[in-house]
Amino acid sequence: MSVAHTQPLTMAPPELLREVHFDDEMETKISELLKRYPTKQAALLPVLWLCQEKWGWLSSGVLKAIADRLDLSPAFVEGVTTFYTMYHTEPTGKYLVQVCTTLSCQLCGASGLVEHLKERFGIDFGETTPDGRFTLLGVQCLGACGEGPVVQINNDYYTRLTVETLDQILDELPE
């Protein structure tokens, strides 16, 4: 699809996440998740997802609250969180632009996209534009190699991209 259909992420400000308590709505969702597994610990990945969807990122305050809720140590929770590349322990831009840099996409011209994006945003992989709009990430194979080059923006896949279609998508993204 070449029309932009991605909504921006909202990042909770760090002050708000220094100390976190789960409200009733979050509690209900967490209890639902706990029913799926025989141990509390097994709900860790889904609860991390839940919190990241709510606040945009996972501050140490959020991780502490999760640890308390699941009877785990904060160090353990942090160890798990940082193992997985999709959990963010720092706020990101409104749009996470994740370019596949693996073989099949490269064979179809992804390196041109990478250079173009770095130039357009004026940043390198792992950095965020000064206006906080875009975070650029180089990622490994996204499992859509037949439609390369592939870029994932937040949760959405954009495939068979050229510099022109990618530019058009980036221009169309809502504020």
Place this chain on the structure above:
Amino acid sequence: MEPILLKAEHEKNSRALTTYLNRGGYSALKKALIMNPEDIREEVKKSGLRGRGGAGFPTGVKWGFVPQDSPKPKYLICNADESEPGTFKDRKLIHTDPHMLIEGIIISSYAINAYTAYIYIRGEFYEEAQILEKAIAEAYKKHYLGKNILKTGYDLDVYVHRGAGAYICGEETALMESIEGKRGQPRVKPPFPAVVGLFGCPTVINNVETLACVPHIIERGADWFASIGRPRNTGPKLFCVSGHVNRPGVYELPLGVTYREIIEEHCGGVRDGKKLKGFIPGGSSAPVLPASAIDIKADFDSVAEAGSMFGSGALIVLDETTDMVWLLENLLTFYTHESCGQCTPCREGGHWALEIVRRIRRGYGRPEDLETLERISRFASQGMTLCPLGDAFCGPITGVLKHFRGEFEAAIAKAKPLPKKKLPVLPVRSGRGTFGM
């Protein structure tokens, strides 16, 4: 061959339960639930179905390893991690026919007496996870899932568990750690998952495509399934073709077609009229084969005989312009990034191999480099690591050195002498390369 797994590929609304029922969906489940679980296991064994996730292990045999007299609960896991570069068939299946997968999961769970099943799906597949959640909700509503399924007394719950970005979680024991809420680090085997798996209980783990074959085997019989393909390599297979071809995509063909047929007939040949240089037959960890191998059969045994690996059936096509030194650097970058860090040969070996290949590509290769690469690939493969990720990064090394060694030798012959710089006393690893280049 008539399409089987991708029958609904061009159907409108193919994901909805109603259209699945119109195609005859869930009739295999009705048939299965009045069979004895043991007979289902026998039927799948007889069909010759081999795992589509990479290793090609016979599915019915794997199910037979579950100790049925164990008092512990049993689990079924559907592996939808799909992270081997070049592989994108499970995503296609989920997009096309999620209910076929769910029907397969229910029948397979019943066959091993499991009452809970998890679908582990990679975190990037957000849309696909939603598709599955929706289909599962539909199935609960119609009593294909939940308590007392179709009034047979059998209970099953299915949950989607999302990963969060880690290739290693496709490996079965790392995947189970990840469901248990831990870092995705593979476990020591044995004990094998069939005996001590998820939450310490007997567990069967199968790939999406493997499970999607099961309803068809029950519906049409093991003999029908075994008549497709070749002896020991039976059934339909989803081939994922990417790289330098005119029509990349997922193609459903019988096991045992030739690579020539896939590339030339189905995919419209090499892109831009270029010549074929080689191809990777089974996902990025399979050793590359030269163009001269194009007439070999695409199945587990034939590709192994040719010195590579059939793997997940992902075919990456390389035209004459492909720089093999660049290719190896790209793949080693992937594997070093994805090593979980537990075993020294994989964590360190991958990094050192990458540093060496980078150096060769930047024009500073040394004559002894190729021997060092070969030494690394001996020391990190064949059982030297807890899981086969060690073998996975050695595959690309041995493949290119066997068939395209000349390109490496030429790059090394042209190399400039290393700039005279003081080397650190202890070689330290850094993202920029050992020699600060």
